[in-house]
Amino acid sequence: MTERLTALLTAEADLLDVPSAPTATVLARGRRLHRRRRGLQVGTGLAALALVAGVGLAVTSGSDDRDDALDPSGTPPAALTPDSGTVFTIGTTVHVGGGAITAEIDDKAVKSLYYTSAGVLVRHGNNSFSDGGGPQRFSLVSPDGAVTPLDLVTEGVVHATDPAQPYVVYVDRPQGAAVLHVRDVTTDSEVATVELPEATDDYSSSALDGDTVYVRNGGSVLVIDWRQATVEVSPALTSESVAGGHAIEGYGQSPSVVDVATGRTLLSADLDADGYGYFRLSPDGSSALLVVEDDGPLDDEEAQTTAYDVETGTTLTVPGASYDYGWTSVGDLFRVTDEGVVTTCVVSTGECTDSTPNLDTLPDANYLTRTVEDDLVLGGVTRES
Numbered sequence: 001m002t003e004r005l006t007a008l009l010t011a012e013a014d015l016l017d018v019p020s021a022p023t024a025t026v027l028a029r030g031r032r033l034h035r036r037r038r039g040l041q042v043g044t045g046l047a048a049l050a051l052v053a054g055v056g057l058a059v060t061s062g063s064d065d066r067d068d069a070l071d072p073s074g075t076p077p078a079a080l081t082p083d084s085g086t087v088f089t090i091g092t093t094v095h096v097g098g099g100a101i102t103a104e105i106d107d108k109a110v111k112s113l114y115y116t117s118a119g120v121l122v123r124h125g126n127n128s129f130s131d132g133g134g135p136q137r138f139s140l141v142s143p144d145g146a147v148t149p150l151d152l153v154t155e156g157v158v159h160a161t162d163p164a165q166p167y168v169v170y171v172d173r174p175q176g177a178a179v180l181h182v183r184d185v186t187t188d189s190e191v192a193t194v195e196l197p198e199a200t201d202d203y204s205s206s207a208l209d210g211d212t213v214y215v216r217n218g219g220s221v222l223v224i225d226w227r228q229a230t231v232e233v234s235p236a237l238t239s240e241s242v243a244g245g246h247a248i249e250g251y252g253q254s255p256s257v258v259d260v261a262t263g264r265t266l267l268s269a270d271l272d273a274d275g276y277g278y279f280r281l282s283p284d285g286s287s288a289l290l291v292v293e294d295d296g297p298l299d300d301e302e303a304q305t306t307a308y309d310v311e312t313g314t315t316l317t318v319p320g321a322s323y324d325y326g327w328t329s330v331g332d333l334f335r336v337t338d339e340g341v342v343t344t345c346v347v348s349t350g351e352c353t354d355s356t357p358n359l360d361t362l363p364d365a366n367y368l369t370r371t372v373e374d375d376l377v378l379g380g381v382t383r384e385s
Contacts, residue, residue: 114160269290
């Protein structure tokens with residue numbers, strides 16, 4: 001009788017349609033837990049660099065009803081995003097952890113830095129142009145500073161990573177067809193390709209968030225589950241800039257950050273009548289920087305930039321222009337001055353700290369006079385046109 005009952009229960013269970021875990025949501029919740037734990041560990045003696053204030057704008061947050069409970073299915077938070085600390089390059093030298101670890105890239109110039117769960121992915125080539133300018137080559141810098149050149153060379157395409165995963169994604173158009181490529185940087189091998197609909201315009205930048213890739217196609221945003229090879233057009237998103245379950249919307253006088261799953265507005269900014277701006281998300285989606293265009297000359301010593309904790313709406317105003325700042329993999333804001341001082345700020349707490357690593361070469365703070373040798377590339381910044 002027991003064997004008969006077991007067989008019947010097993011057959012019934014096989015008929016159940018059990019949905020897969022919402023990877024992007026799980027990753028985002030794991031990151032939120034990580035950020036809150038880090039906030040409790042921040043020392044109380046650090047000098048705050050900033051003021052909790054606005055800059056002629058109003059910001060709202062709708063995060064009061066959020067919590068970090070498990071999904072109804074009981075799915076636990078995913079592995080936390082690894083924290084590489086501040087990551088930047090001066091010339092072809094990669095500095096990890098604020099300069100504690102250095103690695104040398106065997107090429108002429110570095111173009112961009114991407115965070116992955118396996119380390120820092122470095123895009124490099126014949127020049128430091130953000131895109132174009134000939135072949136784009138890649139190397140993986142592991143947490144201990146070891147450099148592994150990858151068998152990946154692209155040209156004229158845009159790349160994206162998720163700091164909690166070992167993948168890099170990009171869209172190529174061989175012979176006019178659009179194909180999404182997913183590559184594992186730990187094995188240096190392609191793990192998936194997905195054919196995309198015919199492009200109505202050149203495919204531009206993409207974003208990887210969990211198992212989902214967001215790709216711009218003209219005026220639409222494609223939502224791609226790369227594991228299931230499904231492609232849909234988003235009915236709501238107008239931007240492919242997605243991280244940690246959050247998306248940038250509303251370029252112009254009223255930029256905002258929304259929750260991808262619900263469409264709820266998490267942050268919004270009302271600029272002056274002549275203002276034009278947008279939010280820039282951290283790689284894990286926990287923080288956002290307000291970029292206001294045409295807000296003054298590049299050498300404006302009185303410039304200020306405001307960052308936000310997306311969950312709480314807490315603001316942090318720091319000196320300098322937005323292009324002076326990069327992100328760590330866990331959403332901390334940082335910059336490197338031409339004197340070699342590295343300032344890192346935890347956006348959620350407003351705590352900032354300075355360090356002075358022993359830099360062999362100092363970065364040139366003037367964008368107009370930089371050379372390849374002293375060019376500064378900051379982690380967490382998408383350097384694409």
